[in-house]
Amino acid sequence: MLNTNINSKAYDVMASRQSKKILTGTLSAVETFKNGDGKELDCAVIFYDVFKVLIPLKHMSISREDKKVVRSMIGAEIDFIVKEIDEKNKIAAASRTEAMELRKSLELKKHKVGNKISVRVTSVGRDNCRVDCYGLECKVPIEEIDYGYIDKVDKYVHVGDIVQAVIKELEIEKNIVVVSIKEARPDPYEQLIKSLTKGGEYLGVVTGIQEYGVFFNIRKGVDCLCPFPNWTNFAPTIGEKYVVRIKNIDYKERKIDANIMRSIG
Numbered sequence: 001m002l003n004t005n006i007n008s009k010a011y012d013v014m015a016s017r018q019s020k021k022i023l024t025g026t027l028s029a030v031e032t033f034k035n036g037d038g039k040e041l042d043c044a045v046i047f048y049d050v051f052k053v054l055i056p057l058k059h060m061s062i063s064r065e066d067k068k069v070v071r072s073m074i075g076a077e078i079d080f081i082v083k084e085i086d087e088k089n090k091i092a093a094a095s096r097t098e099a100m101e102l103r104k105s106l107e108l109k110k111h112k113v114g115n116k117i118s119v120r121v122t123s124v125g126r127d128n129c130r131v132d133c134y135g136l137e138c139k140v141p142i143e144e145i146d147y148g149y150i151d152k153v154d155k156y157v158h159v160g161d162i163v164q165a166v167i168k169e170l171e172i173e174k175n176i177v178v179v180s181i182k183e184a185r186p187d188p189y190e191q192l193i194k195s196l197t198k199g200g201e202y203l204g205v206v207t208g209i210q211e212y213g214v215f216f217n218i219r220k221g222v223d224c225l226c227p228f229p230n231w232t233n234f235a236p237t238i239g240e241k242y243v244v245r246i247k248n249i250d251y252k253e254r255k256i257d258a259n260i261m262r263s264i265g
Contacts, residue, residue: 009049013092022099024079025053026160044096051092055080061137065105075159076122079130083181104135104172106235114166116184123159124154130212131165135259136177140165144180147188147221151208151238152232157181163257188221189254195219196246199250201261204244206236214260216244223257 015021026104033043033054044060055067062073064239079099082092109257111134119131127142133257146156157163164185169178196202196218204216204224213227214236226244228234236242241264 007049010022010051013053013082013085013243016080017085017259018091020081020098020102022081023048023094024077024211027070027073027076027078029074030067037248042067042070046078046079046094048092048108049120050090051085051099052090053080053082053092055094055096059097061097061100064222072123072125073159077162078122078134079135079159095112100132100135100137100145102135107137108134108170108177109168110173111170113170115167116164117167117179119165119179119181121163124157124159127153129157131163131179131181133165133167133177136175138177139169140179140180140181143190144173146181146182146185148217149208149215149223151215170258188219191240192219192222193249193251193254193256195264196222196249196256198246198249201243201245203264204242204258206242207242208257209236209238216258216260218244222256224258226258226260229260 011115021094025048027044028047029045031045032039032041034039037069040177041056043054043056059099060070062069070174078096080094080096081099082091082094119133121129122132124128128139130137145153150156163181165179165181166183168180169176202218204218206214207213207217209254213225215223215225217223225245244262245258245261246258
């Protein structure tokens with residue numbers, strides 16, 4: 001007879017320990033844990049119902065065993081397999097590495113280049129994000145996150161997000177996977193570019209400022225680049241609105257050049 005005092009998640013923990021069932025939880029903390037031998041271990045922490053699941057950094061399948069790396073992943077959904085259980089103190093030791101290897105062998109092999117898959121965002125950097133693709137992690141560069149000019153990755157994706165992506169390259173035996181998030185979304189450029197005319201003047205919102213010019217969004221996913229005008233005290237900021245005049249549209253290179261005409265407001 002089943003013990004009704006034990007909930008389903010507690011059974012999951014037991015099942016993971018006994019049969020290598022893959023569990024998924026939110027990485028909630030990073031701590032230094034002292035084991036029974038008095039040795040200190042830096043661990044990722046998942047609170048799985050009543051259990052505190054500890055994953056030593058060497059079992060986290062990360063680029064380097066550094067608390068900073070794990071700290072950047074707090075809030076991410078990660079897989080793990082329970083290895084040991086302290087039932088009395090409701091503590092479990094687990095391995096993310098083992099779970100990812102199993103997920104890769106069971107699920108990733110079902111996919112091929114061109115497939116659209118769900119990926120988990122595990123960390124966000126200045127010019128890329130990392131995603132977990134069924135047991136293999138890869139970096140997605142800023143230009144593959146969305147269409148148009150992107151100044152900050154964290155405006156588009158966040159740790160813990162589950163997003164769609166298209167597989168661009170896949171060599172499971174070499175642990176290589178390359179994906180594009182933007183290609184899983186409709187490309188607005190093809191249709192919206194037809195609505196713009198050379199010589200037309202349009203409302204533009206500043207999306208990026210570089211040493212060679214200012215990027216403006218004209219329509220969602222369609223940006224133009226303007227040189228700095230010869231104005232006194234010109235200091236644009238992200239989100240400001242201007243009128244821009246299109247001087248050239250390069251359909252092949254998907255590039256629009258324009259000039260700044262005046263500020264709005």
